[in-house]
Amino acid sequence: MFTFVLRRALQTVPVVLGVTLATFLLSQIIPGDPTDVLLGPGASDEARERLRTALGLDRSMVVQYLYYLGNLAQGDFGQSFTFARPVIEVLADRMANTALLAFAAIALASAAGIAAGTWAAVRPGSLRDRGLTVGVLFLNSMPSFWLGLVLILIFGLHLRLLPVSGMSSGDGGPLNLMAHMLLPTVTLAAWSLAAIARMTRSSLLEVINSDYVRTARSRGVGEARIVLFHALPNAMPAVITVIGMQMGFLLSGAVLTETVFSWPGIGLAMYQAISTRDIPLIQGGILVLALAFVAINFAVDVLYAYFNPKIKLA
Template sequence: MLKFIIKRLINLIPTLLIVAVIVFVITRIIPGDPASVMLGPQASASDIHRLKEQLGLNDSMIVQFIHYLNGLIHLDLGESFAYKQSVLTLIIERFPNTLILTICAFAFALLISIPAGVIAATRKGSLLDYAFTVTSLFGISIPVFWLGLMLVLLFSVTLGWLPATGMGEAGESMWSFIAHLILPSITLSTIPMANFSRITRASMLEVMNQDYITAAKAKGVSRFFVTMKHGFKNALTPILTVAGMEISSLLGGAVLTETIFSWPGMGQLVVEAINKRDYIVVQGSVIFLAVLYVLINLIVDVLYKVVNPKISYDQKGGE
């Protein structure tokens, strides 16, 4: 297992290099430049040129990219143009908020979808099964930004039950923090909830048709014990695969949710940086999330071995 982990960590280097090249090129082709945005529309051409010189934006693209790679090699994500702070400092300030939102959305998705998928599989063809299937399709299809706005309209504007934006003040009660967390968590959890429900149902149906399940039922083993002990345990591996991908997607895909609810996390930081043409913050944030994505997938691969000791890392994925 140690050899597998080391090999995956080494493979992280070319992955990050590709990500660095892509995000560097994309940020440079966005119309506008940081100097013009920072100085405003009334700034003179000479002032803009002077600021661009100070920021190193007058250097060629190759020179800028070399400086950027040199910083990455030394674990330096650079300094923000707009915030005048280290990008790593900004990430450390904002990432815990995104992590809180992601964990709550992920937990909410698991608590609802896993039981729903198991129930749908054990009652295949029933009205309950069709209801769960239609609901999951609805969850995958619905646009996140539309759902977020509708939840705000219903629970904040119309009913007045929950706050619409922000995450509460530090001195407020715990309920205030939880109240601010409910709507963005539900919004962010919708797609993973639908995916978990579908993959759980499909995996359970495949396992429940196996001969050893039939034999256990013939021996008079209780339905609940067969479903959870033999069925769900053996159906867990595909669910872990989806879990790894979903939690990575939640971390990187919270941009819309955080923007709608003004949640001060990584997603909102990236949107603000794009609006201000703060290339350095965008680049550093994407690199940081790319590292997390690879590490989460590595953790999921290690969990495969815990769930199913028969898995061989030497054969998995041709490695």
């Protein structure tokens, strides 16, 4: 197991370097000059050249990238133009909010998706199985921002049951936070719920039709016990993989959801940075989300190997 984990960890190194290269190239391909943001369009050419020299923009791309890697190694993500603070501080303040929303969404999607997929797999071809298929197609076809706007329109404007923006209002408190989290969590979880339910159903159907399940039935074991204690655990490795992938997608999908609901996370900060051409903050936000995606995939690989010993032997 240690050898497997070490090999997977080493394989993430070129991926991380590729992510840093992609975020660096982002600053090179975005149209415009960063000095326009810092000095304004009316600045003189001399002032622009002095600032470009101070920022190292007059160096070659290779040298700039090496300096960029060196700064990242020291935890220096640059200075945010929008918030007039170091990028790492802006991201650190908001990472917990994004993580809270993403983990709540994946918990909801996992619980509901596994339950729905199991419920449908027990009776393949039945009305509830066909209903799940239609529901999955419906959720997969809905953009998250559209679903968020629909939920705001129904539960915020018409029914006035739930708040539609921010993390708290009034005196705050846990219940107030939960009320503010409900709509963005459902919005963010919808697509992942459909993917997890579909994978749970297909994986469970494959296991249910195996020989050892038929043997258990012939011995008189109850159907509920067969599904919950024999079939479902053996179907979980594939489901865990999907859950891990969806967690990474939720972190990136939080950009739209946080913008719709004004949730003060990394996604909203990146939206504001794009609006103001704050390249250091855009770079830092993409880098943090990409590294989180890599870390989640690494954890999923380890869990998959733990549940499936054949992977370690391979």
